[in-house]
Amino acid sequence: MTEQPAKPMMETRGLTVRFGNAVALKNISLEVRRNERLAIIGPARSGKTTFLRCLNRLNDFDHDYSRSGDILLDGTDIHGPEMDVVALRRRIGMVYAVPVPLPWSIRENITYAMRMAGIRNRRVHAEKVESSLKLAGLWDEVKDRLDSHAQDLSGGQQQRLCLARVLALEPEVLILDEPCSGLDPISTARIEDVLEELKARQSIVLVTNNTMQASRASDRTAFFLMGELVEVGETKQLFTAPREERTNDYLTGRFG
Amino acid sequence: MRLSPAASQRAAVAVMWTMTAATIGVLAFVILYVLARGLPHVTWEFLSRAPESMGRRGGIFPMIVGTLAVSGMGVLISAPIGVATAIYLTEYTRKGMLTTIIRFGADCLAGIPSIIFGLFGFVFFAVGLGMGLSILSGGLTLALMVLPTIIRTSEEAIRAVPQSFREVSFGLGCTRWQTVLFVVLRSALPGIGTGIVLSLGRSISETAAVMLTAGSAMGLPQSLFDSSRTLALHFYILAREGLPMSKAYATAAVLIVAMLGLNLLAYGLMKRFHAKAR
Numbered sequence: 001m002t003e004q005p006a007k008p009m010m011e012t013r014g015l016t017v018r019f020g021n022a023v024a025l026k027n028i029s030l031e032v033r034r035n036e037r038l039a040i041i042g043p044a045r046s047g048k049t050t051f052l053r054c055l056n057r058l059n060d061f062d063h064d065y066s067r068s069g070d071i072l073l074d075g076t077d078i079h080g081p082e083m084d085v086v087a088l089r090r091r092i093g094m095v096y097a098v099p100v101p102l103p104w105s106i107r108e109n110i111t112y113a114m115r116m117a118g119i120r121n122r123r124v125h126a127e128k129v130e131s132s133l134k135l136a137g138l139w140d141e142v143k144d145r146l147d148s149h150a151q152d153l154s155g156g157q158q159q160r161l162c163l164a165r166v167l168a169l170e171p172e173v174l175i176l177d178e179p180c181s182g183l184d185p186i187s188t189a190r191i192e193d194v195l196e197e198l199k200a201r202q203s204i205v206l207v208t209n210n211t212m213q214a215s216r217a218s219d220r221t222a223f224f225l226m227g228e229l230v231e232v233g234e235t236k237q238l239f240t241a242p243r244e245e246r247t248n249d250y251l252t253g254r255f256g
Numbered sequence: 257m258r259l260s261p262a263a264s265q266r267a268a269v270a271v272m273w274t275m276t277a278a279t280i281g282v283l284a285f286v287i288l289y290v291l292a293r294g295l296p297h298v299t300w301e302f303l304s305r306a307p308e309s310m311g312r313r314g315g316i317f318p319m320i321v322g323t324l325a326v327s328g329m330g331v332l333i334s335a336p337i338g339v340a341t342a343i344y345l346t347e348y349t350r351k352g353m354l355t356t357i358i359r360f361g362a363d364c365l366a367g368i369p370s371i372i373f374g375l376f377g378f379v380f381f382a383v384g385l386g387m388g389l390s391i392l393s394g395g396l397t398l399a400l401m402v403l404p405t406i407i408r409t410s411e412e413a414i415r416a417v418p419q420s421f422r423e424v425s426f427g428l429g430c431t432r433w434q435t436v437l438f439v440v441l442r443s444a445l446p447g448i449g450t451g452i453v454l455s456l457g458r459s460i461s462e463t464a465a466v467m468l469t470a471g472s473a474m475g476l477p478q479s480l481f482d483s484s485r486t487l488a489l490h491f492y493i494l495a496r497e498g499l500p501m502s503k504a505y506a507t508a509a510v511l512i513v514a515m516l517g518l519n520l521l522a523y524g525l526m527k528r529f530h531a532k533a534r
Contacts, residue, residue: 058427063350090429100420103443113428116438162424169429 007075009034009203010055010092010173015069017050017227019062024050026227027069032173037195037204039218039235041211043250046224048207049097052175055205056092057085074172090117093166093202097178099158101150106142109150109161110168117169128168136164137194156187163194174198175205180213192217211251215239223247287512294509297502303510307474311490311499316507318476322391322484325477326470327459329395330402335452337399338406342448345407346414347436366404373401374468382469389483394470401465402455409454413447414440446525453522457515463488487511 008031017025025047032038040048050059057078059065071078078088090113102109110132111125119125129146133139138160142153150161159179166174176195180188195204195217208214214221215235222232223244231244242248259267305315341358349355377397387393417440425435441448463486471483472493485493487507494504 056427058423061426086429086431088429089427094427096420096423096427098420100418100424102421102424102439112425112438113430116428116430116434165428 008032009074010205011072012051012054013070013072015051015054015067015071017047017054017059018064018066020064024227025054028229030222030229030232032203032205033220034203035199035201036220037199037206037218039214039221040205040207040224041209041214041221041250042224042230044209045226047227048224049177051224052094052177052205052207055173055175056089056094058089058094060085090169091171092173092175093169093171095159095162095166095174095176095179097181099155099162099182101153101158101161103151104149105147106150106153106161107146110165113165113169132164132168133161135167135194135198136160137190138164154187156183156190159183159187159191160194163191167198171202173205174202175207177207178209179206181209188213211239223250225250287516290505290508290512293502294505294507294512297506298509302506306476307490307503310497311474311494311503316487316490316510318474319485319487319490319507320510322470322477323460323486323488325391325480325484326394326466326486327398327456327462329391329480330398330459331452331456333395333399334403334406334455338403338451339410339448341407342410342414343436343441346411347432347440362404362407365400366408369464370401370462371464371468373397374465376400377465377469388481389469389471389473390481391470391477391484392480394466394484394486395480397465397469398459398462401462402458405455405458406451409451410444410448413444413451416447417443446528450522450525453518453525457518457522460486460514460518461488461511462486463492467492487514 010032012028012030015025015028016023028047028051030051040051042048053059054067054071055078059067067079073088073091076083102112104112107125107129110129114125114128130139130143133142138157141157142148142161150158153161159182163179180191183191192213195206198204199219206214206218218235220232221235221238223230223238223242223246225246231238231242231247233243238247239251242251302315303320304317306318307316308314341362345355345358374397377393377400381387381393381396382389387396421439421443422435425439426432430438466486467489470486470489472485472489473483474485475482477484488511491504491507491511493499494507495501
């Protein structure tokens with residue numbers, strides 16, 4: 001118990017989000033612990049993706065977006081005056097539902113963010129390309145064609161490239177928005193394996209529509225419904241003995 | 257009388273085929289007619305020598321230089337302004353009063369006849385600002401004329417870059433400016449290039465606007481403040497003044513070949529653009 005630091009890696013306190021007049025998230029207080037894989041499940045339009053996009057402030061670009069409540073990263077308010085949004089987005093790596101490789105080579109896709117962050121050393125680039133591709137489990141498949149076009153990769157490979165691209169920045173938190181929604185079971189299994197290994201380095205938040213994936217690939221699970229956090233708990237407990245009626249209904253397929 | 261569906265289908269195809277053939281036929285006829293009359297008179301001497309006795313003899317070298325100078329200057333001035341405007345309209349503003357006014361203004365500008373631009377250029381640049389009939393006045397006038405084309409084509413090219421590319425770039429901790437410069441513009445470049453090349457073509461073939469601003473001096477221009485006759489204007493004067501038609505057609509042939517080249521270049525760029533945005 002003493003090994004776990006008091007502060008969670010990330011934490012929201014009473015987070016309420018509106019887009020115009022529509023309430024997307026209601027009073028969410030949820031913590032992301034260090035080195036855990038937190039899954040977020042729930043039916044469509046329950047606020048899962050909105051929640052993720054709050055964590056790296058990607059919603060800021062939406063002109064209808066308004067928020068109340070706080071989000072803390074390692075104890076620091078991410079909306080505070082000393083927080084640099086650009087740096088924040090490097091600390092919180094995001095992987096999207098649809099893999100979006102930029103229309104360049106595999107190598108360029110990974111070095112882009114480093115170059116923009118001012119890292120110009122070619123040797124560092126090469127090391128990072130190799131280490132991040134290895135972490136994402138893609139190195140062996142692409143090591144001989146790093147300069148070929150990223151869009152020539154298969155869907156599963158593209159998604160692992162997107163993962164590698166984010167990992168190259170060594171983020172403290174990894175947020176994934178239904179990363180396997182368009183992938184076949186084998187590609188899905190590979191990504192789940194990678195997440196298992198990454199847990200030692202990062203905190204992981206995994207939004208998924210696939211409840212089976214949550215039960216396989218997470219330590220704790222949160223259930224969102226219509227913008228509310230219904231229940232959060234150890235994955236095993238939540239799936240076998242949910243405290244809330246609504247969680248049970250969702251898991252047994254009575255709605256959603 | 258009623259046609260069966262199959263017959264009406266055949267009739268429709270026949271009508272459309274005829275229309276298409278007519279379009280291509282007219283184009284081919286104009287090009288071939290001018291080339292046939294002009295190309296035999298296009299020699300190295302013609303391209304490399306100055307005209308003599310008002311263009312009756314000699315070549316068109318000063319006009320080639322003048323054309324490149326005036327239209328090149330027009331595009332060099334309008335391209336950065338136009339692309340910057342397009343970036344501002346697409347990446348930095350929301351749809352609102354201001355952007356509507358700017359777009360409306362650009363569209364109006366595109367519809368103004370070139371002779372009006374010529375008149376404006378003459379009054380404003382040549383007389384008002386004291387630039388005289390010169391490459392500078394002509395270039396500035398052409399810049400105003402092609403600006404709307406460059407803004408609109410650049411805007412379309414920038415809008416065609418998927419929104420997800422921007423999200424990815426922001427998500428990777430890149431600033432808006434970095435995203436615009438290294439992701440958006442890089443992907444939109446062939447489309448923007450197409451617009452610029454087409455604008456260059458329009459500048460090269462422009463007659464009315466340059467006549468009133470760059471003048472019609474036949475000597476080789478020595479500076480941007482010299483008056484210079486462009487190819488299109490040279491052709492107009494030769495044909496108009498009853499000077500040898502062979503020289504006029506030869507000039508026209510040179511213009512047409514240049515235009516074909518530019519359009520092929522634009523087409524190539526466009527193909528690359530679409531291949532990239534798959």
